[in-house]
Amino acid sequence: MDTRISLLDSAERAVRQRGFDGFSYADLSKEIGIRKASIHYHFATKADLGFALIERYAERFFAALSDIRNSDGSAAAQLRSYIQIYRDALAEGEQVCLCVALSAGRGSLSTAVLEQLNRFHAESIAWLTEVFERAAQDGSVSGCALPIEDATAALALVEGAQLLARARKDVSLFDQALAALIARLTTHAVH
Amino acid sequence: MDTRISLLDSAERAVRQRGFDGFSYADLSKEIGIRKASIHYHFATKADLGFALIERYAERFFAALSDIRNSDGSAAAQLRSYIQIYRDALAEGEQVCLCVALSAGRGSLSTAVLEQLNRFHAESIAWLTEVFERAAQDGSVSGCALPIEDATAALALVEGAQLLARARKDVSLFDQALAALIARLTTHAVH
DNA sequence: TTTCAACTACCTACTACTAGGTAGGTGTTC
DNA sequence: GAACACCTACCTAGTAGTAGGTAGTTGAAA
Numbered sequence: 001m002d003t004r005i006s007l008l009d010s011a012e013r014a015v016r017q018r019g020f021d022g023f024s025y026a027d028l029s030k031e032i033g034i035r036k037a038s039i040h041y042h043f044a045t046k047a048d049l050g051f052a053l054i055e056r057y058a059e060r061f062f063a064a065l066s067d068i069r070n071s072d073g074s075a076a077a078q079l080r081s082y083i084q085i086y087r088d089a090l091a092e093g094e095q096v097c098l099c100v101a102l103s104a105g106r107g108s109l110s111t112a113v114l115e116q117l118n119r120f121h122a123e124s125i126a127w128l129t130e131v132f133e134r135a136a137q138d139g140s141v142s143g144c145a146l147p148i149e150d151a152t153a154a155l156a157l158v159e160g161a162q163l164l165a166r167a168r169k170d171v172s173l174f175d176q177a178l179a180a181l182i183a184r185l186t187t188h189a190v191h
Numbered sequence: 192m193d194t195r196i197s198l199l200d201s202a203e204r205a206v207r208q209r210g211f212d213g214f215s216y217a218d219l220s221k222e223i224g225i226r227k228a229s230i231h232y233h234f235a236t237k238a239d240l241g242f243a244l245i246e247r248y249a250e251r252f253f254a255a256l257s258d259i260r261n262s263d264g265s266a267a268a269q270l271r272s273y274i275q276i277y278r279d280a281l282a283e284g285e286q287v288c289l290c291v292a293l294s295a296g297r298g299s300l301s302t303a304v305l306e307q308l309n310r311f312h313a314e315s316i317a318w319l320t321e322v323f324e325r326a327a328q329d330g331s332v333s334g335c336a337l338p339i340e341d342a343t344a345a346l347a348l349v350e351g352a353q354l355l356a357r358a359r360k361d362v363s364l365f366d367q368a369l370a371a372l373i374a375r376l377t378t379h380a381v382h
Numbered sequence: 383t384t385t386c387a388a389c390t391a392c393c394t395a396c397t398a399c400t401a402g403g404t405a406g407g408t409g410t411t412c
Numbered sequence: 413g414a415a416c417a418c419c420t421a422c423c424t425a426g427t428a429g430t431a432g433g434t435a436g437t438t439g440a441a442a
Contacts, residue, residue, distance in 0.1 A: 024400075026400075034417090034419090035418075037405095037421090040403065042417090044403085148367065150371055152352075152364065153368050153370070156351030158351070159355070160348055163351070164294070164343070167308055167309060167312060173343065176340055177340075177343040177346070178344070180340045180344045215426075228429085228430080229392050229393070231428085236428080237427095383442100387441100389436105392435085393434070394431105396429105397429080399427075400425105400427065401425080401426070402426100403424090403425105404421100404423075406422105408417105409419095410417090410418100412414090
């Protein structure tokens with residue numbers, strides 16, 4: 001069981017740095033110190049590994065979003081927490097979040113993984129839409145349009161900003177891209 | 192010479208759909224009908240092909256940006272044209288623009304290609320910064336912050352929106368992500 | 383005006399290597 | 413003794429890249 005987790009950890013890092021096509025069972029084998037064939041004991045196919053990766057990631061991610069929603073901060077505060085998740089995921093500009101990495105190298109993904117990916121996006125937008133709906137009430141975010149449009153834009157923004165930051169290996173590019181949105185967030189709820 | 196262009200066209204489509212690791216010389220060979228080995232005559236290594244791709248793409252792209260700048264539209268109108276380029280590049284949600292595709296599958300790119308990629312981003316941000324500076328003067332874009340921050344955000348937004356749209360193979364997701372920005376663009380210059 | 387060398391754009395046939403995946407065996411633990 | 417977690421040894425298919433050869437073209441000297 002420990003090996004399985006090591007495999008997932010190692011694979012996740014690899015995907016987020018180099019994409020799903022950017023690592024092999026041989027790479028994992030070297031990194032965690034078991035034979036290549038033994039990896040197939042834990043994940044029969046690479047597609048299975050991919051599915052396990054996104055499943056675990058979604059679980060963690062949505063748990064984090066749930067925590068943020070249950071905190072009784074303003075919409076602005078919740079958005080700030082959301083952005084921080086994506087910023088932390090950058091890890092010095094070395095990697096992007098798993099869902100960006102998979103969206104990117106879409107070529108060789110199984111349909112099951114692609115479904116999970118779309119679920120991921122849909123749920124993210126739904127969560128953000130709720131936040132922007134609350135923002136319309138508590139007035140903690142300025143310059144709002146339709147909640148679902150603000151939500152989709154916010155998702156595209158953090159994902160695109162991650163891409164830029166990783167390409168230049170420089171987190172400050174992420175900050176520069178997010179600055180305008182963050183400037184719209186007040187420090188305290190208005191209503 | 193015709194073959195060289197066919198190769199570039201075919202490779203560009205492949206990269207934009209499936210990433211740089213997502214196609215092989217064998218694929219190109221089948222598609223344009225010459226032997227795999229003959230491709231090496233035109234592009235000695237795959238890295239060379241990658242460099243030729245981004246070089247050609249950058250040339251076209253920045254020529255288009257130059258045309259937009261030389262048109263005497265408002266900042267808002269120029270932004271609309273810029274967004275339209277990215278929207279057109281989606282081609283029914285099948286592909287993303289080359290620079291997004293390369294940013295994504297960053298794993299196996301040569302340093303020369305990575306340099307070009309960063310140049311691409313830098314020049315895009317510079318171009319957009321100029322547009323937002325003009326917007327601050329002609330008042331055709333509402334809700335502006337610092338030009339360079341708006342510029343970086345706009346770049347991240349269109350790139351992220353492309354990623355989302357391709358993942359769901361649905362251009363309307365791109366439109367949804369861009370709606371809020373487009374809503375800030377007035378139809379006529381204010382000053 | 384023929385001849386010859388060089389060049390272009392391809393070819394067949396290969397190399398060396400990596401990919402994911404499989405068959406079947408081994409030692410340890412419950 | 414059976415399930416578990418690993419192993420060695422292998423397979424097939426595909427990867428980029430190379431060696432060496434060949435029609436057809438071009439351009440200039442004999």
